[in-house]
Amino acid sequence: MPDFDVVELEPPANPDVGEEAPDFTRPLVSREFWADRALTSLLEDDERVVVVFTPMIGSFVCQYVWDELAERGWDERGVRIVGVTASTPYSISGFLEERDLPFEIVADPANGVAEKYGIAHDLDDMAGIAEPRLAFFTIDSDRRVEAAWVATEWPEFPDYDDLEAMLGLE
Incomplete structure (x- = not known):
């Protein structure tokens, strides 16, 4: 049994396929630099771009997801992978x-991008602190959503084999 509670999140209002x-x-942040993009x-x-929303840098969810994507070679799939998190450029580059x-991960400390995507959620017992829920979107060159997976609980992880097929990363 996990030593934390699984929390059901409010329904998301994310863009549909x-x-x-x-x-x-x-700011789009890599290990070497960052610049507004x-x-x-x-x-x-x-x-196409796969946008991966994760909770803040340092959370076990964020660490697990990015380690999993690296291990699965998502950077070699012929599609750009871009993260978004409510953290600063300094913490992301580190x-x-x-x-x-x-x-590369987008620094969104005010969580405005997650709010635009309808996937922001408040952290328990922390007034005014919000972060993105775990979510994945494949977006085409016309800015249309081709595929989407959004967590409905915290923590919740996708079945990565199914996720890769849905996102077109096979």
Whole structure:
């Protein structure tokens, strides 16, 4: 038995398959640098982007997810993988460096991107503190959602084999 409670989250209000994904501009962070980038500019560079929302850097959920994606070679699937979390660029770049992760993560400390995507949730007993729930979206060059998986509990993890098939990462 886990030593924490599983919490049912409020229903998300995320964009559904076929709907337009909200655009955003935030710092895109790698191990070496960060700079403001818009989702639309990422889609100019790549035909599809998989956007991975995780709780804050340092949480076991965030660490587990990014380690799992690295182990599964998501950085070698021919699609750009971009994270979003309610953490600062400094903590994100340190996290990527420390874990030797080949990904980029958007710094969204005010959690505005998760709010636009309808997947923000308040942390228990912490007034004014929110973070994204775990969620995955494949977004095409027209900014349409091709696939989506959104957690309904905390913590909740997808079946990664099923998730890869749904997101088109096989």
